[in-house]
Amino acid sequence: MSRLLTVNGLSVAYGAIEAVRDVSFVVEEGQIVSLIGANGAGKTTTLRTISGLLRPRAGEIRFDGQRIDSLPAHTILAKGIAQCPEGRRTFGRMTVEENLQLGAYTRSDDKVEADIRRVYELFPVLGERRQQKAGLFSGGEQQMLAIGRAMMSRPRLLMLDEPSMGLSPIMTQRIFDTIRELQAQGTTILLVEQNALAALALSDRGYVIDLGATTLEGPGPELLADTRVREAYLGEG
Numbered sequence: 001m002s003r004l005l006t007v008n009g010l011s012v013a014y015g016a017i018e019a020v021r022d023v024s025f026v027v028e029e030g031q032i033v034s035l036i037g038a039n040g041a042g043k044t045t046t047l048r049t050i051s052g053l054l055r056p057r058a059g060e061i062r063f064d065g066q067r068i069d070s071l072p073a074h075t076i077l078a079k080g081i082a083q084c085p086e087g088r089r090t091f092g093r094m095t096v097e098e099n100l101q102l103g104a105y106t107r108s109d110d111k112v113e114a115d116i117r118r119v120y121e122l123f124p125v126l127g128e129r130r131q132q133k134a135g136l137f138s139g140g141e142q143q144m145l146a147i148g149r150a151m152m153s154r155p156r157l158l159m160l161d162e163p164s165m166g167l168s169p170i171m172t173q174r175i176f177d178t179i180r181e182l183q184a185q186g187t188t189i190l191l192v193e194q195n196a197l198a199a200l201a202l203s204d205r206g207y208v209i210d211l212g213a214t215t216l217e218g219p220g221p222e223l224l225a226d227t228r229v230r231e232a233y234l235g236e237g
């Protein structure tokens with residue numbers, strides 16, 4: 001397996017606030033890797049820095065072996081990293097189809113329509129409601145649209161920030177099933193979740209971020225069985 005993403009000694013600050021102090025992890029091609037941790041641990045900041053929306057103060061980020069930590073966000077997207085942000089951020093006044101077309105704005109090939117059909121196969125409800133405005137949709141449907149839109153850039157690495165936030169257990173299960181399906185179709189996934197149980201159960205590898213630093217790591221099921229993880233994140237002990 002090849003290393004698709006390597007984050008090493010990452011530190012990111014908002015002015016005097018050091019949100020990320022020492023985060024290191026590796027995502028191998030084809031894996032689902034999750035970052036778990038409490039509110040404010042620095043997970044979102046880490047994803048935004050990988051996307052090029054924030055600049056690191058120290059450390060390095062490599063994608064496919066090349067440094068990307070000083071590249072602009074649009075170049076990083078064009079290299080194959082897409083982020084599906086927390087809170088979904090779909091365009092409420094645009095239709096489902098327009099949202100999906102926007103997700104393909106970096107592309108100039110002729111397969112965009114075929115990929116839109118692929119999103120509708122993955123999420124039939126989006127196909128049925130393709131001409132409706134996204135703002136009318138439920139939280140779960142907007143999450144599907146946000147994932148579909150991120151897929152439209154044909155990413156090699158899809159980063160999902162809290163995809164289960166605010167969703168019912170049934171909808172959460174559907175989103176996690178879809179993540180597995182995307183992996184089966186060849187997409188590598190970096191997942192940020194507060195729902196540690198669901199995320200680790202699905203992940204090839206997991207990392208715990210605590211106060212801006214990676215503190216524990218291991219295969220998903222192994223971390224899930226770790227008493228420190230169970231006490232801190234699964235409300236046990």
Ligand code: ATP
Binds near residue numbers: 046
């Ligand atoms: P959550 O799941 O709640 O989003 P998180 O692990 O993703 O948590 P971050 O959002 O990365 O954590 O936040 C890390 C720290 O940085 C927190 O202490 C937060 O208050 C702070 N922070 C985040 N964004 C900003 C900002 N724009 N300006 C100043 N501080 C910020």
